[in-house]
Amino acid sequence: MGDAAPAPPAARRWRRLLITGAAGEIGTVLRPALRGCAERLRLHDLRPIAPLDGCGHEEVLQGDLAEPGVALAATREVDCVIHLAGIPRETGGTPEAILRANLLGCHALFEAAQQNGVRRVIFASSNHVIGFYRAGRAVGTQEPPRPSGLYGASKVFGEALGRLYADKHGIEVACLRIGAFRARPGNARELHAWISHGDMARLARCCVEAPPFHFLVLYGLSNNRRAKWGGDAAARAHVGYAPQDDAEAFAAEVGGIAPEAGSVAAQFHGGSVCELGFSGDPARID
Numbered sequence: 592m593g594d595a596a597p598a599p600p601a602a603r604r605w606r607r608l609l610i611t612g613a614a615g616e617i618g619t620v621l622r623p624a625l626r627g628c629a630e631r632l633r634l635h636d637l638r639p640i641a642p643l644d645g646c647g648h649e650e651v652l653q654g655d656l657a658e659p660g661v662a663l664a665a666t667r668e669v670d671c672v673i674h675l676a677g678i679p680r681e682t683g684g685t686p687e688a689i690l691r692a693n694l695l696g697c698h699a700l701f702e703a704a705q706q707n708g709v710r711r712v713i714f715a716s717s718n719h720v721i722g723f724y725r726a727g728r729a730v731g732t733q734e735p736p737r738p739s740g741l742y743g744a745s746k747v748f749g750e751a752l753g754r755l756y757a758d759k760h761g762i763e764v765a766c767l768r769i770g771a772f773r774a775r776p777g778n779a780r781e782l783h784a785w786i787s788h789g790d791m792a793r794l795a796r797c798c799v800e801a802p803p804f805h806f807l808v809l810y811g812l813s814n815n816r817r818a819k820w821g822g823d824a825a826a827r828a829h830v831g832y833a834p835q836d837d838a839e840a841f842a843a844e845v846g847g848i849a850p851e852a853g854s855v856a857a858q859f860h861g862g863s864v865c866e867l868g869f870s871g872d873p874a875r876i877d
């Protein structure tokens with residue numbers, strides 16, 4: 592886990608909270624859940640966003656965050672950002688598109704946040720930053736990254752940017768290594784990797800309202816009995832995250848949906864993403 596500052600005073604209420612990627616799957620769940628966390632909620636996306644709530648609490652902006660001017664406008668007069676915008680999976684676009692959205696977009700966001708005096712950034716990282724660790728081994732937050740693919744590597748870059756902007760510019764940064772965000776788990780891997788909609792909303796809210804911190808890394812998981820990722824107990828305690836759902840409730844339904852024993856997907860934490868285009872030698876991977 593990262594460096595939690597001491598002293599936990601009362602919950603924060605920000606003046607303006609920005610959600611990037613607000614039209615996406617996670618953003619759509621967070622939007623109502625974060626109501627009341629700030630005086631105003633700014634929603635930003637490349638795509639159009641559904642109409643406002645009509646109470647004057649929400650603002651909508653549209654544009655490509657990889658454009659520095661767009662990122663600057665999006666973060667103006669913002670105190671806290673939840674940065675979800677990006678391509679969310681290995682197969683979500685060409686390598687160039689992933690690099691543009693997840694590297695250039697993330698850099699533009701952090702740089703604009705710094706220029707506009709944003710206090711806190713909550714970055715949607717991914718479990719795929721540690722995908723090439725052996726599946727049988729528990730993984731924490733201190734191990735060096737071993738991304739499952741280019742997407743995971745793009746999230747390693749985002750976490751490194753977070754560390755840089757925390758250390759160099761004093762922005763409070765929390766990196767959430769989100770597991771599999773679904774209404775319900777869809778296969779055996781997700782019995783340990785799942786985060787429910789409700790727990791994702793709880794986690795985001797905790798990070799928004801937490802007392803000051805410097806740099807935190809947390810896994811975005813439900814309270815799964817089979818969880819394999821951890822090492823973030825102090826960070827969780829600092830933000831007060833107490834997940835309430837457990838993928839085990841779905842074990843009978845999906846426990847049999849698993850990769851073939853001995854396959855690359857079965858051997859590593861990143862599962863099928865590690866297998867995509869694999870041309871290495873699993874025996875050489877410790």
Ligand SMILES: NC(=O)c1ccc[n+]([C@@H]2O[C@H](COP(=O)([O-])OP(=O)(O)OC[C@H]3O[C@@H](n4cnc5c(N)ncnc54)[C@H](O)[C@@H]3O)[C@@H](O)[C@H]2O)c1
Pocket residue numbers: 611612613614615616617618635636637638654655656657674675676677678679680691692696715716717718768769770771772773
């Ligand atoms: N869904 C998951 O299971 C999961 C797991 C781990 C991490 N994450 C991360 O969480 C974040 C949100 O995931 P999601 O599932 O909601 O994805 P999503 O694709 O549903 O939403 C992402 C949104 O970002 C927007 N976007 C992409 N590029 C942009 C750009 N250049 N400028 C502005 N907006 C841009 C897209 O239009 C989209 O609406 C992503 O960063 C993803 O990598 C998701």
